[in-house]
Amino acid sequence: MSLETTASQTIGPYLHIGLTWLVTDNIAAPGVVGDKVSIEGRVVDGDRMAVNDAIVEIWQANAHGRYAHPDDTQDKPLESAFKGFGRVTTDSDGVFRFTTIKPGRVPAQGEGLQAPHLNVTIFTRGLLKHLITRMYFPDESSNDDDPVLRRVPAERRATLIATPIEGKSTALRWNVVLQGENETVFFDY
Amino acid sequence: MTSRPKNLQTKALAGYRKPDRDTQPEYCYPPYASTVKRSPSQPLVVLPTTLSEVTGPLFGFDRIRPNDFDLTKQGNGDPIGERIVVSGRVLDSNARPVANTLVEIWQANAAGRYPHHRDNHNAPIDSNFPGCGRTLTDVQGRYRFVTIRPGEYPWRNHYNAWRPAHIHFSLFGPAFATRLVTQMYFPGDPLLEFDPMYTSVPSERARRRLVSKFDWETTIPEQALGYKFDIILRGRDETPFENDMKLPG
Numbered sequence: 178m179s180l181e182t183t184a185s186q187t188i189g190p191y192l193h194i195g196l197t198w199l200v201t202d203n204i205a206a207p208g209v210v211g212d213k214v215s216i217e218g219r220v221v222d223g224d225r226m227a228v229n230d231a232i233v234e235i236w237q238a239n240a241h242g243r244y245a246h247p248d249d250t251q252d253k254p255l256e257s258a259f260k261g262f263g264r265v266t267t268d269s270d271g272v273f274r275f276t277t278i279k280p281g282r283v284p285a286q287g288e289g290l291q292a293p294h295l296n297v298t299i300f301t302r303g304l305l306k307h308l309i310t311r312m313y314f315p316d317e318s319s320n321d322d323d324p325v326l327r328r329v330p331a332e333r334r335a336t337l338i339a340t341p342i343e344g345k346s347t348a349l350r351w352n353v354v355l356q357g358e359n360e361t362v363f364f365d366y
Numbered sequence: 367m368t369s370r371p372k373n374l375q376t377k378a379l380a381g382y383r384k385p386d387r388d389t390q391p392e393y394c395y396p397p398y399a400s401t402v403k404r405s406p407s408q409p410l411v412v413l414p415t416t417l418s419e420v421t422g423p424l425f426g427f428d429r430i431r432p433n434d435f436d437l438t439k440q441g442n443g444d445p446i447g448e449r450i451v452v453s454g455r456v457l458d459s460n461a462r463p464v465a466n467t468l469v470e471i472w473q474a475n476a477a478g479r480y481p482h483h484r485d486n487h488n489a490p491i492d493s494n495f496p497g498c499g500r501t502l503t504d505v506q507g508r509y510r511f512v513t514i515r516p517g518e519y520p521w522r523n524h525y526n527a528w529r530p531a532h533i534h535f536s537l538f539g540p541a542f543a544t545r546l547v548t549q550m551y552f553p554g555d556p557l558l559e560f561d562p563m564y565t566s567v568p569s570e571r572a573r574r575r576l577v578s579k580f581d582w583e584t585t586i587p588e589q590a591l592g593y594k595f596d597i598i599l600r601g602r603d604e605t606p607f608e609n610d611m612k613l614p615g
Contacts, residue, residue: 195472
């Protein structure tokens with residue numbers, strides 16, 4: 178038997194009422210190993226106006242490259258304190274911030290491994306369906322072989338890779354452009 | 367027994383079926399004005415099925431308080447308005463129940479007002495109605511909320527624009543791929559056909575499934591009318607793709 182998937186609808190402007198209770202801006206709980214990193218970015222629309230009513234959700238593996246989920250059956254350590262979920266809202270300037278640990282490499286389709294990445298979901302008023310994207314890490318040689326980045330036209334790949342703030346690898350900037358010049362690459366899955 | 371190489375996924379990964387195209391709105395739908403500058407203009411890049419898409423956040427009862435399902439019990443007194451029970455099942459597109467999944471809802475009060483600093487509609491705030499709730503589905507995928515019927519309210523999309531009464535729903539399901547945010551509407555609402563969010567859904571059948579059904583079975587005598595709203599999340603492909611997760615040797 179097959180059922181039709183329920184239609185998506187926008188989150189609207191009043192999302193904070195229902196969703197801020199689960200805001201998680203520190204994905205690396207105490208006791209979770211890995212290289213700590215703080216990430217900030219700004220969400221802008223096609224007119225480069227700040228999107229001040231967005232919600233950004235993050236899903237990531239731990240430093241060993243394992244997800245806290247029963248379908249990840251890899252033989253790798255998983256700390257009980259690690260959940261891998263983040264949720265942050267944008268402020269009046271469209272800025273979001275969170276801290277986490279850099280994830281390890283998880284398997285690709287077929288053979289090989291993916292480069293470290295965060296899986297990101299964007300919701301906002303004016304998006305009838307959420308957007309899916311990924312954030313990759315700078316100075317990561319495995320980016321060159323990442324099977325998802327390789328599907329992205331070369332001239333657009335930079336939109337998915339964070340940049341160090343003042344040369345520090347522990348503080349990254351990753352902006353999200355919903356539309357227009359330097360539009361962030363969004364995925365269909 | 368063959369020993370498997372360490373650190374490789376040991377089972378093939380089944381992906382998630384795409385929704386039928388006409389069941390989902392397009393990103394750009396000009397009658398809903400905010401989509402025009404917020405929708406991507408470049409084509410989306412198709413992701414392969416990997417562990418990143420078929421895993422996703424899971425939430426347990428540690429995060430949910432016992433009364434979180436009852437939006438009429440969040441203040442110091444009874445909220446104003448018509449009490450209703452909203453319940454249903456969360457299934458996947460293979461008709462299997464989605465158990466233990468988080469359902470978050472939020473809505474306007476009976477007067478059509480949100481207690482939110484960006485809502486300046488000239489209608490009263492009800493201090494006994496914060497307007498949000500959450501619950502987990504049971505093993506049959508069932509959920510149940512007690513709330514009050516939300517009011518319609520004006521918005522600035524076009525001249526004399528009014529949103530039909532609705533409740534926002536947010537669901538995770540078992541994977542990153544199954545995330546869904548939607549809105550539930552009420553039967554017989556004359557505003558539906560004029561609402562660009564509702565009409566953004568191409569298929570009339572899919573639109574109608576956003577409208578809850580009045581339900582005697584969940585109506586509580588002398589207490590509250592019952593409305594049923596079932597939600598279908600993406601289900602898994604029955605068989606893994608051939609090129610998924612091949613193991614060496």
